[in-house]
Amino acid sequence: MSILQVSDVRLAFDGVVAVDGVSFEVGEGELFAVIGPNGAGKTSIFNVLSGVYRPQRGSVRFAGQDLVGMRPHRVAAAGMARTFQNIELFSHLTVVDNLMLGRHNHMRYGALSAFLWLGRARREELENRAAVERVIDFLELEQWRRLPVGLLPYGVQKRVELGRALAMEPRLLLLDEPVAGMNVEETEDMARFILDVREELSIPMIMVEHDMGLVMDLADRVMVMDFGRPIRTGTPAEVQQDPDVIRAYLGEQHRSVAP
């Protein structure tokens, strides 16, 4: 049973074709990676999935709903969470507040009950604060909870962003370069957390990443993109041996995209 079916998506900005003929499925609990050189259209696919861009052609079905044309906040409410390539946290808010924003759609009370602060608003805030605390615990963010995230080290900020996405209790998690710019230690930490998400929370994930070692170690399946088109989808082992993939990455002469 797949949670996401993308078929034959095409996205162009006037004359520039960003993505064309992209089709793939992501199964329950699967970690699906999208790789490709810069400008191959990986982030554009994320923006199509999350409703930021509307594709000219093709369909995106997510948990039984058609996502094309749906506004981004509805897509998020339907259970799709994402992290961004360059950290997009609310830098002046604390870690807790950033994660509470991820809980926005798990609370239902409106503006009037917020001012009255009677039973419901208060109960919902407390319940969701507890949920946030579980995420903080899961990602080992305890010591930074009360600090504005702008003050935290880069690797920790990336983790907070993952935490905000997890706080949404998503049905699908989009990770846009989760270890970009990290040192070896930070990369290993993040890899461990990604594995934890898969094993303990069994949330399916799509990951865009340039770190081939990480992709080949973690991903169940990999889709390789070049110039907006998918050139191969398969297991890490299959993809590494594919001549087209090697050509796209390294040019004609080389034999393998070894990690």
Added chain:
Amino acid sequence: MDEFLQSLVRGLGTGSIYSLLALGFVIIYKSTQVISFAQPAFMLAGAVLVSYLSPAVSFFGAVLVAAALIAVLALGVERTVLRPMVGKPVFVVAIITIGVDVVVRVVTNAFIGLDVRQVGDPWGLTTMSFLGVEVQQRYLVMIGTTAVVTVALFAFFRYSRIGLAMRAVAHDQEVALAQGISVGSVFALSWALAGGLAALAGVFVATGAGVDQQLWIVALKALPAIILGGLESLGGAVAGGLAVGVVESLFGTYQGDFAPWLGPNFGLVAPYALMLLVLLVRPYGLFGKREVERL
């Protein structure tokens, strides 16, 4: 000393009116990056509504109903007139709010006519003893109410999911959307809040003197207040409003004795002079964000 305390209370009283208006400006600015010049009209409409409603449902009932109705009116204006303009240059949108202001004011004026309408407040110009001096009750009511409203607003922004969502939208709309926050609802709510605050301010202006067609001019005092406080800062709006009120009042009391060469009624100009002074030292306001732009 008595004279000083009286001017201070009067200044803080009128200052709270400016604070309420300035809060509205800042709330709209933070979520939409637009300065809404429709605030004066909402203020006037609020006062007029109370003058019609208070015989029927008592003054306090009328204030609540009027604030709610003006909030709904502001929300409707945002939804119908301003929402289609999202993404257009903020300058264009600001000009449209001037149009909204004119329309709402002209319609409201038809309900005022040439008379001065009374809002039916229980205070009028009666005075009471406060810390040993006689001050007008209404100023104390204004200060108290504004304090309560401000605390409620700050708690709302600090602790509630919607307040947090509004702060998130002020910071980055695209990322807020990715958290499932409806940016449109935040725009609508910020207009509604600003409308309700303006209506309350209008009622306060009208206590004592009543409502006439010129009442809206008071709202312009909120402009030096928000510039003083910094456009981005709710705390700055409150502080700026109070500062403008106090400066105006103290100049009104003492300037004739100490600096008669400034001419009569300099108190009315003083807030703007203060604003210019602050702008020289801190161009982004006392509590505003320092903008760093790379060229």
